[in-house]
């Protein structure tokens with residue numbers, strides 16, 4: 001799962017080689033086995049400073065290679081001062097907001113560290129704790145964890161973080177959005193002050209800045225892309241459509257246009273389930289992923305999505321965070337998100353690793369203000385595929401949005417459903433590599449703290 005760093009930035013030639021960054025021979029060997037040839041910009045900027053022991057504040061977009069930017073130098077920092085981990089303890093602690101992201105970071109440490117003798121464990125909620133507790137029994141070099149389960153295990157004295165030397169906080173803004181900031185502060189409060197801290201966030205709401213200020217000492221700031229800038233490789237468009245026409249429009253789009261790997265974003269768990277059922281009824285192979293799905297169900301859906309004949313993945317924002325796939329050809333916003341920055345995160349799922357991608361957003365009459373907020377954030381309009389209706393917004397919709405042919409819908413045999421009829425054959429093979437960034441709730445920023453927290457909690461429950 002590699003991307004082409006050259007395609008990520010026009011001046012990649014300036015970023016030299018991994019050997020120039022001062023990494024060990026063991027890491028260089030693992031990197032060449034991974035097929036990485038050139039550091040990405042954030043890697044080139046961050047690695048030498050992290051190796052030198054400096055704190056880091058990284059503002060990095062999705063898919064920039066930030067995991068390697070912290071994992072590689074930390075592996076060498078561990079090697080430079082080898083020490084047997086003590087029972088239940090770790091030397092590096094990485095906090096990540098979701099289990100999927102935690103699992104991916106853990107995998108990255110294992111694969112980059114395979115010639116460096118790195119012992120790593122991962123702990124997250126939603127599964128039994130026994131295996132995780134066992135993995136920590138003798139201690140590890142690197143522990144990757146989601147905050148809630150980590151606090152649980154600390155409370156049970158199965159994990160001890162009092163001797164952590166290196167802390168990584170990944171996707172801090174998402175932590176905030178998911179309501180984990182309190183847990184994070186609690187965890188950080190139990191750690192030694194004398195440590196190296198690497199802090200990553202895709203966006204910078206005020207609360208994230210405050211958290212960073214409280215955790216970092218004279219950090220190096222690395223920014224790989226301006227805030228809320230979607231990749232240039234994503235072609236964006238909006239379709240004005242009445243709410244009741246959305247489903248038919250989606251079916252039509254999936255049959256005629258979005259024939260690659262597609263993620264359809266729904267705003268709520270309930271909405272995602274309904275859409276999933278509707279697509280299957282229309283004979284389109286689909287899978288849903290959201291917060292009410294068990295870990296096993298999520299893994300199954302993701303495995304199918306990575307397969308050469310992927311179902312359409314219907315996802316809520318939070319569940320979509322763990323999707324690590326590069327060649328998503330289309331993102332469809334079935335509903336526009338409340339927070340404009342979430343739009344940027346969603347469409348960051350496509351157009352990755354230099355590939356082109358398309359993001360199509362459906363906008364009904366009630367969503368016009370959300371569209372305006374998104375366009376304001378992007379500082380430019382999203383090209384519209386049809387005329388926004390004049391007067392009563394819903395009135396002009398029927399003409400401008402042709403519904404799918406009735407013969408397209410609802411009659412597929414079981415076999416057709418699996419095979420996803422109407423989609424182009426020989427669609428590209430899986431080429432993974434993706435993760436997401438985080439929004440800052442504009443509503444929450446404007447509201448007083450208590451109301452903001454309440455709004456966030458309410459929003460989270462629906463995801």
Ligand code: AMP
Pocket residue numbers: 001002003004005035036037038039040043062063064065066067068432433434435
């Ligand atoms: P990340 O931003 O950490 O989620 O990384 C995005 C994807 O890029 C992952 O699939 C990585 O395996 C891949 N990747 C990271 N660094 C490089 C690199 N220097 N060259 C090629 N692929 C990379």
